[in-house]
Amino acid sequence: xxxxxxxxxxxxxxxxxxxxxxxxxxxxxxxxxxxxxxxxxxxxxxxxxxxxxxxxxxxxxxxxxxxxxxxxxxxxxxxxxxxxxxxxxxxxxxxxxxxxxxxxxxxxxxxxxxx
Ligand code: HEC
Numbered sequence: 450x451x452x453x454x455x456x457x458x459x460x461x462x463x464x465x466x467x468x469x470x471x472x473x474x475x476x477x478x479x480x481x482x483x484x485x486x487x488x489x490x491x492x493x494x495x496x497x498x499x500x501x502x503x504x505x506x507x508x509x510x511x512x513x514x515x516x517x518x519x520x521x522x523x524x525x526x527x528x529x530x531x532x533x534x535x536x537x538x539x540x541x542x543x544x545x546x547x548x549x550x551x552x553x554x555x556x557x558x559x560x561x562x563x564x
Contacts, residue, residue, distance in 0.1 A: 475556070475559070475560045475563070476556040476560075477553075477556035477557045477558070477559050477560025477561065478560050480549070480553050480556055480557055480560075481495075481498075481557060481560060481561075484547060484548075484549065484553070485547075486541075486542075486545040486546045486547035486548075487545055487546040488509060488510075488545050491541070491557075493511070494511060494519045495519060495520075495521075495522050498521070498522040498523055498561070498564040499521045499522065499523050499564075500519050500521065501513075502519050503515060503516035503517055503518050503519060504516050504517045504519055522561050522564045523564050524564070525561055525562065525564060526561070526562030526563060526564070531558050531562065534558045534561055534562065535554060535555075535558050538554050538557055538558065538561075539554070542554075
């Protein structure tokens with residue numbers, strides 16, 4: 450009987466812990482991975498914030514060789530100030546047709562600055 454009780458406790462706490470950590474996910478991170486523009490989410494191009502790929506303007510797809518280099522967002526918080534990052538995100542919004550509120554853009558700036 451004891452073992453069942455222990456298993457029950459392990460599962461319950463595991464479940465509670467999981468839901469707490471999911472809630473602690475940065476709102477900007479959720480937007481980065483889930484809000485879609487015309488060609489997918491931010492993560493489609495900036496995979497995990499870091500990629501060596503390019504955006505091919507002719508085929509409108511991610512490409513290993515042809516096109517505009519997709520910059521890594523790693524360490525961007527140290528290289529650029531929040532206003533510059535915000536301007537880049539607004540450019541993304543225009544180029545790739547994202548629908549983002551000012552609040553979401555702020556969350557994205559916050560999140561990207563931590564990468
Ligand atoms: C269709 C591919 C694509 C998508 C989708 C995309 N990006 Fe980009 N991103 C690029 C490319 C290409 C550049 C480089 C633009 C340039 O050359 O000026 C860039 C540049 C940036 C920069 C500037 C980086 C720097 O070093 O100055 C930021 C910040 C950025 N993107 C954030 C985002 C965010 C946030 C999203 C989601 C809302 C997003 N991007 C969605 C392709 C994409």
